[in-house]
Amino acid sequence: MVLQAEQGQIQIHTENIFPIIKKAVYSGHEVFLRELVSNGVDAISKRRMAAMAGDCSEGPEGRIEIRIDREAKTLTISDNGIGMSAEEVKRYINQVAFSSAEDFLEKYRSESDAIIGHFGLGFYSSFMVARHVELVTLSAREGSEAVRWSCDGSPSFNLEAAERGEPGTDVILHLMDEELEYIEPARIKTLITTYCDFMPVEVQLEGETVNKREAPWRKSPRDLSDNDYIELYRYLYPFQGDPLLWVHLNTDYPYNLQGILYFPKFTGRADWEKGEIRLYCNQVFVSDSIKEVVPRYLLPLRGVIDSPDIPLNVSRSALQTDRRVRSIGGFVAKKVGDRLKELYRDDPKRYAEIWESLAPFIKIGAMEDDKFADQVAELVLFGTTAPAQEQPAASDSGEPSGDAWADNDKAIDPIPGDGGKAYTTLAGYRSRLEATSDKRILYCTDEAGQAGALALWKSQGAEVLLADTFIDSQFIPWLEYRHEELKFQRVDAELDDSLQEKDSELADAEGKDASEKLRELFKAALANDKVTIQVQSLKGDTAPAALILLPEQMRRINDMGALMEQRLPGLPDHHVLLVNRRHRLVEGLLKLSAGSVITTPGAGASTSPSQQLADDLGRHLYEMARLAVGGLEPNQLAGFQQRSADLMGRLMERGL
DSSP: OOOOOEEEEOOOOTTSOOOTTTTOSOSOTTHHHHHHHHHHHHHHHHHHHHHHTTSSOOOSSOEEEEEEETTTTEEEEEEOSOOOOHHHHIIIIISTTSOHHHHHHHHSGGGOTTOOSOHHHHHHGGGGTEEEEEEEEEOSSTTOOOEEEEEOSSSEEEEEEOOOSSSEEEEEEEEOGGGGGGGOHHHHHHHHHHHSTTOSSEEEETTEEOOOOOOGGGSOGGGOOHHHHHHHHHHHSTTSOOOSEEEEEEEOSSSOEEEEEEEOOOOSOOOSSSOEEEEEETTEEEESOOTTTSOGGGTTOEEEEEOTTSOBOTTSSSBOOOHHHHHHHHHHHHHHHHHHHHHHHHOHHHHHHTHHHHHHHHHHHHHHOHHHHHHTGGGOEEEESSOOOSSOOOOSSOOOOSSGGGOGGGOOOOEEOGGGOEEEEHHHHHHHTTTSSOOOEEEESOTTTTHHHHHHHHHTTOOOEEOOSTTHHHHHHHHHHHOTTOOEEETTTOOOGGGBOOOOOOOOTTSOOHHHHHHHHHHHHHOOTTEEEEEEOBSSTTOOSEEEEOOHHHHHHHHHHHHHTTSOOOOOSSEEEEEETTSHHHHHHHHHHTTOEEEOTTSOEEEOHHHHHHHHHHHHHHHHHHHHTTOSOHHHHHHHHHHHHHHHHHHHHTTO
16 A cells, blocks of 8 residues: 655644743753653564564564754654554644554553653654654554655644655754754764663663663662662762662552652751652653652652652643652652661661761651651660660660550660760660669750860760750750650750758858858859859869850750851850859959958049959859850950950959
8 A cells, every 4th residue: 555645733722731932831942852762662562562463463672763953953853663654644744633552552551651652742842942843653564555744833734655675764854053962963962861761671872882871770679789779879870979878669569660869968958948859750751759659758768769650741741749759659658668767677876887877867857747747756876975785775666656655665886976976766865864863954055165065064974965966956855745744955044953062161150151152142243134154063073164054944045046047046145044052253253352342531432443343253253154155255355355364464454
C-alpha cells in the first residue's frame, strides 16, 4: 500500500488540553530534551514488551542517538524503538489529547512499569525551541511503511511517505535563531547529564555515550556496598565530603517508590525551605525541589527519590499535592527514623560521633511531627559533664516503651563522642538522679558564657547537660510542654543550698550583718533598681566573686522575644547580681568601705576616697559579671576598659 500525500488540521481536544504550542505548559525551554529522550526510552520499552508478546520484531539493544548539524541548524533525536504507523502518527501526534502511553498500558498492563509518560504532550515541547519540526518514523510491526510528519508550530501539518531503514523514530528540530545554544555539544551534554543520566537506555551524543544508565537506588541494598553508596553521593554532590549516614528506600505498596537519602555533615548552613533532594520519575530527573513530598525537617537531607506515583502536573515540572503525597512523606520520615534507631542500637559510639549533624533534623522533626517524635524519643542525645563509658549499654530492640522521654529502664551510660565529648540520653541522665532527691534537669547553653555557674555545679558533683545547639532554646520548652514531669533549669538561673556555705554572721552596732552591708554597697554603686542584689557564701575556692543570674522563666521570655524579633538574645534589664561573700576580693571590698563616710562639723556626710574606690570596685565586679555572660554591648567595652585601667592605677597608688 502506497501512502498518499495528505494535509489536514491537528485535532486539539478542548476538554482536557491546554495551549501547548504557546509555551504555557513548561517553565523552562531546556526540558524539551528530557521529554524527547523520555519518549525515545518509552518507544524502546514498548518495542521490547510488544516483541515479548509476539506483536513485532525484537530489534537490537535500545539506544538514543542525538546528532547536531550546525549548518542546517538542526538537532535530531533518534531512537530504535517501536516506531509508529501513519494511523498512529495521526492519533498520537495530531490528536494530542490522547496518550499513546495510556492505550499501550491498557494492552500491556502487567509489564508497564517502564512507561514514562505521554508521547503526544512531551513531543510538543519541541516547539519551545524549534520553528519547524519533522518526525520520520517506521513501525516495528510487520508490513509497516515509514512516514514523515512535519509542522511549523501552527495547527497545519504535512504527512507523507518517507524512507527509513530500521524501525524507530527521528525527531528533527529546526531551531529558532534565539535557541541556537542547543546546537552546542557542551550544552546538550549538560542537559543529558542533568535530566537523562540515569535513564536505563544508552544516550549517545555524536557517537559518544554520555549517560551513566545505572540507577543504584533501583537495586536491592544487598547488591550495593558502602562504597557504591558513597560513590553515588560523590557523583551527585561533588566536593561536599562523604555522607555520614544513608537510608535506602524501597516499597511497591501502596505506591511505587525507590530512593537513597543521605545525612550530610551539618555545618549550620542548610536549605530548610527548598532542599537538596532530587526527584526522579522512572529514572527521569524532574526537580530538585520536593518540599511537597518530604517533611520540612528532612529537606536538608540529600539524595534521590524516584517514584512514578508522585502526581506531577502535565509537564512533569511541578508536584500536585494530594493525600498520596502526604502519605509518601510519612513513609520517608518513618524510614529515616528506623535507620537512626538501627544505628543507635548497633553502634551507639558512631551515633554519638555524628550527633551534632543529626541533632537539627531530629529535634526539629520531633517538634513538628508527633509520630516522628514518638519514633526518635530515645534517640535524642545531650552533651554531658559526666565521664563517658567505654562500652555503653543500649536497648536490645530500640523500640520505645511507654513514655520513652522519661523511661529510666532504657537509660544508658554516657557515650564517648567526637573530640572527647560525652553524650547521654535524657533517660540516662534521669536514672543517675535517682540516688538524689533532686529531680530538676540542669543544663548549660554556653560553656564559656556560663563558666562560673557551671564550675560551681560541677565542683559539687552535679551532672550538667550541654544544650548548646541553636534549636535547644525551643526544644527544651517543647520537652517540658510534652512531658509535664520534666523540669529544666539552666545553671545560671539560680543557685540552691547545696552550693552555699552555712555560716553565721555577726551584726554590728546598727544591727547590720556583712550581707546587708554588701547589698547596700552594691546598690549604691550600681544605682540601678532593675538589678536585684543577692549575697551568698558560695562553696569552693574557685567560686567567682560575682555572678549574673537569670530566673529561668524570665530568661525564656527574653529569648523568645529575641527570636520573634530575629535578633540575638541579650541580657535583660531585670536580672540578679549574686555576690559571693566568701571571695577575698569581696571581703576586701567590705573592709575598704568600712568607716569611709566622714562627718564634718557643720556639714553633711561626704564621700571619702575610700568610699569612692569601694563604689568603683563594686561597679567593676558587676561589669565583669556582665562581661562573662556577654552582657556588655560592643559600644560599652571601650568605657569598661578605660574604667578598669583607671581603677588598677588607683589601687596601685594605694598599695593595694
